[in-house]
Amino acid sequence: MRQTDSIREMTTEQIEALNDEYRARGERLYVRWSMGPRYDTRPSRDYVSGGAHAGLSAVELGNWGGEYLARRLAEYKFLRINDERRRAYIYAGETVGLDSDGYELIDLATAVCIGAWTE
Numbered sequence: 621m622r623q624t625d626s627i628r629e630m631t632t633e634q635i636e637a638l639n640d641e642y643r644a645r646g647e648r649l650y651v652r653w654s655m656g657p658r659y660d661t662r663p664s665r666d667y668v669s670g671g672a673h674a675g676l677s678a679v680e681l682g683n684w685g686g687e688y689l690a691r692r693l694a695e696y697k698f699l700r701i702n703d704e705r706r707r708a709y710i711y712a713g714e715t716v717g718l719d720s721d722g723y724e725l726i727d728l729a730t731a732v733c734i735g736a737w738t739e
Contacts, residue, residue, distance in 0.1 A: 627656065627709075628735035632690045635710055635737060639681045639689070642712065649734065650678035650726055652712045653696040657709065668720045671730035675716045675725035693737050708737035 630638070639649045654660050664677035684692050699706045713731035715724045 627733065629738045630710060630735040631738055632693065634638070635681070635693070635735075636689050637687050638710075638734065639684075643683065647712060648715070648724075649681045649725060650713070651681060651693050651695075651708050651713055651737070652676060652678040652726075653699045653706050653708055655703070655705045656707075656736070659729050660731070660733070661708075661728070663728065664719065664725070666720050673717070673719050673725050675727050676711070676713075676731055677719040677723060678711055678726050680715075681710075694739070708739075710734040710737065 626674055635649075642649050652660065660676055663670075663675055664673040665671070666673055679692060679695060681689065681692060693708050697708070709735055711726055711731050713726040716727040717725045
């Protein structure tokens with residue numbers, strides 16, 4: 621995974637504008653609740669089977685905006701119950717499949733952390 625030196629803090633509005641730019645180029649952005657790119661170096665684990673996924677589990681931002689985008693960004697916020705260090709990171713990359721929840725898996729070789737959502 622390619623990683624930037626510092627994590628850019630981004631508001632919902634900034635993420636929406638960036639998502640529009642990516643979609644205009646035919647590219648995708650994703651939100652991933654984790655401890656960040658330093659920890660996102662191995663494929664996600666499938667909590668149903670215990671096996672490894674083919675990439676990083678994430679939720680595509682899709683064509684959402686405003687309140688709906690904010691809901692999409694916060695969808696997995698409950699993960700903070702187990703670890704307060706988890707937050708919503710914005711990634712770009714190519715999809716390599718789906719996880720057990722039906723969400724996208726980002727190829728580790730193409731994954732780039734763009735920033736982190738500030739709620």
